[in-house]
Amino acid sequence: MNTNEPTRNDQHRGDLELVQEVLRDSAGALERLIERLDCVPLILRERNVRSGSPLNDDELTDLTQETLTTVWSKLASFEGRASLETWVYSFCMHQMMNALRSKKRRPQQAGDEALDIPDPSARPAHASTFQFEHLHATLAQLSDLQQAVIRLRHFAERSFEEIAVELGLSESGAKTTYYRGMVRLRGLLAPHAREEFA
Amino acid sequence: MRFNDERGFNDEQRADDRRGPHRREHELLLEAAMAGDVAVDDPRLVARLMQCAECRELHEALLDTRELVEAAVRDERDVLANLDRARPAPGSERVAPVLRALAKQRRELQLVGAGARDGETPAASGGWSTRRIAGAVGIAASLVAAASIAQWLARSDDPTRDDEVLLGANTKSKLSPAGPVKDYSPLQWELDLPPGGRFEITVWSNVPGEVGALVDKIEACYDRKVTLEPSRTRDWPDRIRWRVRVFDASDTEVDAKEEEAERER
Numbered sequence: 001m002n003t004n005e006p007t008r009n010d011q012h013r014g015d016l017e018l019v020q021e022v023l024r025d026s027a028g029a030l031e032r033l034i035e036r037l038d039c040v041p042l043i044l045r046e047r048n049v050r051s052g053s054p055l056n057d058d059e060l061t062d063l064t065q066e067t068l069t070t071v072w073s074k075l076a077s078f079e080g081r082a083s084l085e086t087w088v089y090s091f092c093m094h095q096m097m098n099a100l101r102s103k104k105r106r107p108q109q110a111g112d113e114a115l116d117i118p119d120p121s122a123r124p125a126h127a128s129t130f131q132f133e134h135l136h137a138t139l140a141q142l143s144d145l146q147q148a149v150i151r152l153r154h155f156a157e158r159s160f161e162e163i164a165v166e167l168g169l170s171e172s173g174a175k176t177t178y179y180r181g182m183v184r185l186r187g188l189l190a191p192h193a194r195e196e197f198a
Numbered sequence: 199m200r201f202n203d204e205r206g207f208n209d210e211q212r213a214d215d216r217r218g219p220h221r222r223e224h225e226l227l228l229e230a231a232m233a234g235d236v237a238v239d240d241p242r243l244v245a246r247l248m249q250c251a252e253c254r255e256l257h258e259a260l261l262d263t264r265e266l267v268e269a270a271v272r273d274e275r276d277v278l279a280n281l282d283r284a285r286p287a288p289g290s291e292r293v294a295p296v297l298r299a300l301a302k303q304r305r306e307l308q309l310v311g312a313g314a315r316d317g318e319t320p321a322a323s324g325g326w327s328t329r330r331i332a333g334a335v336g337i338a339a340s341l342v343a344a345a346s347i348a349q350w351l352a353r354s355d356d357p358t359r360d361d362e363v364l365l366g367a368n369t370k371s372k373l374s375p376a377g378p379v380k381d382y383s384p385l386q387w388e389l390d391l392p393p394g395g396r397f398e399i400t401v402w403s404n405v406p407g408e409v410g411a412l413v414d415k416i417e418a419c420y421d422r423k424v425t426l427e428p429s430r431t432r433d434w435p436d437r438i439r440w441r442v443r444v445f446d447a448s449d450t451e452v453d454a455k456e457e458e459a460e461r462e463r
Binding site: 039043046047058062068069086141154179183186 | 225228229230232233235256259260262263264266267268269270271273274277278280281282283286287288289290292293294296297298300301305400402410412415417443448449450451452453454
């Protein structure tokens with residue numbers, strides 16, 4: 001192992017410092033943030049392609065701007081628990097879901113078959129990418145603590161011991177929060193709880 | 199009321215307990231299974247899943263959910279690892295101008311706040327952007343929202359008000375301004391607001407050559423009308439496209455309507 005390589009926590013700490021410098025209006029920080037947030041339109045384009053390209057270029061441009069203003073408004077809440085790109089990714093997914101719902105409400109044009117969203121309760125083997133957008137949007141409905149535990153457990157691959165230390169919980173408390181969060185997540189993902197696909 | 203009783207149970211756990219003495223014990227076993235403390239082939243777990251249909255159903259559902267989360271994680275990593283930074287995407291050209299304008303707006307609002315605190319009038323600055331972006335933490339937006347909250351609360355107390363909201367079925371959504379107008383303000387619409395929800399207003403330029411450029415944004419308002427100061431709309435372009443989005447209490451968009459307007463000079 002190359003001991004000179006930055007650890008995962010070092011990289012995230014660097015991201016946290018960058019965000020804090022931007023919020024302090026430190027010289028040069030904004031331009032570095034711009035370079036990093038260049039990922040937003042790229043993520044949205046990639047998600048759009050994987051979803052069958054339901055959004056056109058103008059809609060993607062609008063969505064980029066929407067997502068950037070949302071990310072900016074939440075910048076102070078970035079805690080460096082994940083990389084900036086991973087943190088931003090969840091906003092992209094949430095905004096994408098809103099854009100898809102919005103477009104689905106409008107009269108559908110020919111070629112809008114990509115908006116035919118399949119059964120969201122389908123087993124994961126048949127999961128469509130819309131389910132990923134929906135999952136991210138639904139995760140945001142959990143309590144802050146439940147969200148944090150689930151994201152650290154799965155997206156950051158932390159042990160419950162590490163999660164407990166990071167969030168100031170006991171290890172058993174972290175496990176209970178995880179369990180209750182997953183129960184709630186399942187309940188929110190169930191078809192009867194989601195009117196828009198009725 | 200005691201939070202934890204002699205067994206260490208809190209209110210929620212006591213509620214579980216009232217459903218049956220074995221209920222909490224079942225949940226603890228499932229919780230241990232989800233945490234990886236009990237193996238999937240552990241005889242206790244196998245026996246419980248065979249004996250209790252509710253446990254079996256919940257356990258399967260939780261495994262499905264976990265599998266979905268894991269699939270989403272793999273998908274995310276795949277997307278982030280394969281971003282083609284060499285090929286600009288739609289909206290790439292907007293990243294820098296939007297963020298610079300948001301940062302500038304934030305500095306200007308902080309200057310206004312500091313001036314108010316010190317009792318001084320902020321110096322008029324040629325740096326005020328001709329394409330203002332109200333942005334996320336705009337003080338102006340907060341003031342508009344605060345004024346609107348009182349009106350919304352008053353309306354929500356009205357017993358004759360019909361609170362039923364047909365999600366996505368707003369047929370009366372007339373937006374104003376629309377078409378040729380003398381002034382853009384006030385912005386008005388006839389969409390319904392779900393309890394705990396918010397309206398969000400976004401304005402883009404519709405001038406050829408800069409179509410789609412973000413002009414202004416109000417993150418949250420709670421009334422169907424927004425009156426903006428002339429100093430705010432004065433620098434808006436002569437042709438705009440604007441949108442009202444409706445969000446419910448869970449911040450999920452439930453409706454959106456757009457309109458175009460042109461200001462007559």
